[in-house]
Amino acid sequence: MTTTPTDRARELLAVLMRDPVGRVTPSVYETGRVVADAPWLGGHDRRLRYLLGAQRADGGWGDSAGYAVVPTVSAVEALLGTLRRTQEPFPDELAAAAGRGLRVLADWLGRGTSLPDTPAADLIVPALVERINDHLTFFAARPGHRFVDGVRALPDVDRRRLDAVHALVGVGRPVPQKLLHAFEVLGPVARRHSGVTLVAGAVGASPAATAAWIGDPELPGTDPEALAYLRASVVPLDGPVPCCTPITVFERAWTLSALVRAGVPVRPEPRLVAELTAALGPQGTATGPGLPADADTTSVTLYALARLGHPTDPASLLHYDLGSHFCTWRGEDGRSVTTNAHVLEALGWHARHTSTGTSRYGTRVAALARWLGDEQQSDGAWVDRWHASPYYATSSVVSALDRYAPAEIAGPAVDRAVDWVVATQRADGSWGRWAGTVEETAYALHVLLGVDGPARPGVGEAVGRGLRHLADADDHHHYPPLWHDKDLYTPVLIVRATILAVGQLALTRSDLVSDTCRAPLRRDMASPMISSA
Structure with missing residues (x-):
């Protein structure tokens, strides 16, 4: 028929x-951030397994050209952070994947691979390069970690925009609403930041931003609605999470x-x-709760x-x-x-x-x-x-x-x-x-x-x-x-x-x-x- x-x-x-809620494909970037900032969240092992399975043969993650940089810095930082929290001996599979990712990242950043115009890329890359280099410094003081062979530190990247955001948030000024979707770039500064208002339990309609804001769920004052949002975000994809939901x-x-x-x-x-x-x-x-119209x-x-x-006058567009x-x-x-x-x-x-x-x-x-x-x-x-x-x-x-x-x-x-x-x-x-x-x-x-x-x-x-x-x-x-x-x-x-x-x-x-x-x-x-x- x-x-x-x-x-x-x-x-x-x-x-x-x-x-x-909507149907979107999983995100390597967002999954890596939840692995790094919410290892306590149910499904952590499945998210790690997703990252390992999504790695390309060349060591990177994501798609063609410069589109691979953002997911790759996220996955590498997540794997290094997991290894840093893991008791020795390290899992060989995690260490090998981190090493391959580091080498391809060093090559891309060393050649000045240009970044496409994706949201917050100019904040994400310097923030995660800084964290990756911190991990490498940590492991350099502990001989024998072969997964960092040949990579002592990733090349510096332009962090002027990131520094400006830190300066803005650090003086207690209101957090710009468009920053909330990538609030995780602030690292520890994001945790329970008073300038954030949850919308439907989410920070900027982002699991990563919400996980960074929650920080340690055992601390007093953890918002149950934020925890509920975060848990719901991973259920439809059985571990990995989308960038924006709902x-x-x-x-x-x-x-x-x-x-x-x-x-x-x-x-x-x-x-x-x-x-x-x-x-x-x-x-x-707006596209999602907590995002600007x-x-x-x-x-x-x-x-x-x-x-x-059902026409509605479009006067709102004149804004x-x-x-x-x-x-x-x-x-x-x-x-x-x-x-x-x-x-x-x-x-x-x-x-x-x-x-x-x-x-x-x-x-x-x-x-x-x-x-x-x-x-x-x-x-x-x-x-x-x-x-x-x-x-x-x-x-x-x-x-x-x-x-x-x-x-x-x-x-x-x-x-x-x-x-x-x-x-x-x-x-x-x-x-x-x-x-x-x-x-x-x-x-x-x-x-x-x-x-x-x-x-x-x-x-x-x-x-x-x-x-x-x-x-x-x-x-x-x-x-x-x-x-x-x-x-x-x-x-x-x-x-x-x-x-x-x-x-x-x-x-x-x-x-x-x-x-x-x-x-x-x-x-x-x-x-x-x-x-x-």
Whole structure:
């Protein structure tokens, strides 16, 4: 029996309601910090085993290029700290893994490997290098520890930002809310810091930050809600932990927007709509408890609600308006094209569909569209700070420009993006930054199938190859981490919604998709969409 995108969307929304915390892949970085700062927490041995199993053949952890530095410094520091607490003789497996990690770290840092623009990387790396070097000094005074052969100390890294944060927190000034998600970088200073207010038991929606704040759970005044949050964070992944949890609003907003943007007929439970609406405050909404409200989550929530027939005035977004573009949050270092693409969708919908929207937001929509056009790369793609893949950024911007930008801005930019997508397809029909992935292939197909107007040269052939690849590959349910948090992760249900939405686009684009291409897609829709993992 075959199922439709609507059937699968109904199943997906049921999962959203059944598991409101959200589904994300485990984080090497966050797991390493919980190993280091909460060895008393149940599942410690499983977390150690996870770190050992996740180590790469070259000694590092994590993904390609500079993305490996943050998870590797975390894992190495966690293993060295565990060895330091362990009675001799040391476990050979831990010592060998720590040694391999140290050697590759010394090589990367010695060569000045550049760090991607992931949250708090400029704080995490110097903080953990300092702790690693402290461990090495400790072991150097105890001869015979062969796992540190050839590495007496890791090279120094720039710690000016970290020193500035320590100085700020040390004088008793309020802790900036955006720091809370990476509060563990402060080490012992983080323990029971009076400037922290728990939200739903969490510090910055982060198990690592919460573990660092708790410190020793045997000390008087331990908050039971914080302990409950920490324990709950590790249960879904049987030991390892995610970087950010819960992600309730983020997961629901992105999932719903992916479906309605592609025209999948969805009718979410009234409770889901009510809870999303209630999450919006005067400054919008945040990804998780204890995080600052941000323009990205706010705009996607506003857009999803509007498309579902429950529009809310997007005035909260004006809090993030910098004139030229919108910041993700006030005080942001850098800028995000996908945040601004999502803002364009939210404001653009209201400008087009409400009686006062044109007068209130029309001028801003046109200016923001021009800014996004100016941010396009010379090859036709866009890149962003919240995702490793240019296909995510390009899909986000193309969707916004094609629907809500003036034609003279959208037309040339979208054409260049479509040509770039066609030109970068891999021989097997997939797309991807480092290797072909199902997720990135879905983004590329959203660009090719979601654009109105006559098809550009080569689009039909590229769509056919891409759909065949998607139908063949999707049964594996494996999505390499590409989303930016302290290290890379995958929001599983959001990715599933993105792939599901391709099916809807393919079924409605008879001008580009033949019945031969639709057949395997229909068969794939009959398979279970959500695994039990």
